[in-house]
Each structure stands twice: as structure tokens, then as C-alpha cells.
Amino acid sequence: MKRVAILVSGGGSNMVALARSMEGDHPARPVLVLSNDPAAKGLERAAAMGIPVAAVDHRPFKGDRAAFEAALMEPLLAAEPDVICLAGFMRILTPGFTGRFAGRMLNIHPSLLPKYPGLHTHQRALDAGDTEAGCTVHEVTEVLDDGPILGQARVPVLPGDDADTLAARVLVQEHVLYPAVLRRYVSGDRTPVSL
Numbered sequence: 001m002k003r004v005a006i007l008v009s010g011g012g013s014n015m016v017a018l019a020r021s022m023e024g025d026h027p028a029r030p031v032l033v034l035s036n037d038p039a040a041k042g043l044e045r046a047a048a049m050g051i052p053v054a055a056v057d058h059r060p061f062k063g064d065r066a067a068f069e070a071a072l073m074e075p076l077l078a079a080e081p082d083v084i085c086l087a088g089f090m091r092i093l094t095p096g097f098t099g100r101f102a103g104r105m106l107n108i109h110p111s112l113l114p115k116y117p118g119l120h121t122h123q124r125a126l127d128a129g130d131t132e133a134g135c136t137v138h139e140v141t142e143v144l145d146d147g148p149i150l151g152q153a154r155v156p157v158l159p160g161d162d163a164d165t166l167a168a169r170v171l172v173q174e175h176v177l178y179p180a181v182l183r184r185y186v187s188g189d190r191t192p193v194s195l
């Protein structure tokens with residue numbers, strides 16, 4: 001049984017989708033939900049699902065990323081994860097951290113990478129006049145929002161869309177894509193998922 005740790009910063013809707021997908025006949029189980037924000041709603045939702053939770057507040061570390069990551073590493077390593085899923089995790093990780101988990105850390109990003117790495121992806125797609133948008137699950141490397149693509153889901157940009165309506169349409173697909181990618185990934189299958 002593969003052990004999956006999920007890192008969140010906010011509501012954790014992707015975490016919920018991943019955790020639900022691992023109930024029943026699945027080669028993996030969630031063993032920890034970890035956040036940089038002790039008040040993250042995702043922690044409450046995970047606890048309500050019976051998943052162990054932990055939080056390391058990044059604010060006291062005042063930009064000392066290495067020190068924050070050393071503290072984050074403690075509960076994470078204690079859970080002995082085989083795979084780490086970043087799911088709405090909003091802190092940039094240093095090569096020291098990403099290198100430690102190279103080849104077994106995934107992230108979901110709300111754009112069709114390599115377009116729009118970074119923030120405000122939906123507004124940038126709208127500003128560019130794109131007729132299509134979506135989300136990407138990729139392996140995490142030391143380069144932000146880069147790394148081998150493991151799956152993508154596409155949605156139409158509709159007339160009258162704003163960043164919120166587009167984000168909502170993409171988020172629905174995130175909750176389908178990430179569980180589909182994770183299932184293949186923990187089975188050793190790297191065939192990209194295309195939705």
C-alpha cells in the first residue's frame with residue numbers, strides 16, 4: 001500500500017478529491033495532510049475524513065525558506081510517504097526540499113503548462129484571448145511549475161468568462177485529473193492522462 005502525503009494551504013478541495021479517490025480498491029492511502037497555515041480549512045476537512053493532519057506556520061520563519069522547510073520536513077518524514085502531492089500548496093519550495101523528494105512529488109497547476117507558470121493563470125489566459133484553458137499535473141523539480149507533465153485537462157473559455165468563472169470550470173477538472181494521475185503514478189504508470 002503506497003503512502004501519500006498531501007500538502008495544502010487553503011480549502012483543500014483537491015486534497016478531498018484525492019483522499020476520496022483512495023477510498024476502497026486503490027493501491028494508495030493518504031497518511032498525512034500537512035499545511036503551512038494552521039488555519040487552513042483543508043486541515044479540518046482532512047481531520048473530518050480521519051486523515052492525520054499537521055501544520056507548520058511559515059510566518060515565524062520570516063522568509064528563511066530553508067528553516068521553514070526543515071520544520072516542515074519533520075512531520076512529513078515521520079509519515080514516511082512514498083508520494084507527496086502538492087494540492088493548492090502556495091509556498092515556493094527550495095531545491096533542497098524538491099531534491100529530497102525528486103521523482104516522487106507531484107503538483108497540480110491551474111493552466112495548460114508550459115503556458116502560464118506562476119500566479120493569476122486564468123486572468124492571463126483571458127487577457128491573451130485564449131479559447132482554451134485547463135490544468136496540469138506534473139512532477140515537481142527545482143524549477144517552479146516545470147517538470148515532466150503527467151496529465152492535463154482542457155476546458156473551453158466561454159464568452160463572458162471572467163477569472164472566477166474560468167477558475168471554477170478548471171477546478172472541476174482538477175478534481176478529476178489529479179486522482180486519475182495519482183492512480184497511474186502509484187502503479188508506476190507514467191503514461192500522461194489527457195482529459
Ligand code: GRF
Nearest residue numbers: 010011012013014087088110
Ligand atoms: C486550485 O486552483 C489549484 O489548482 C491551485 O490552488 C487552487 C485551490 O486548490 N493550486 P484547493 O481547493 O485548495 O485544492
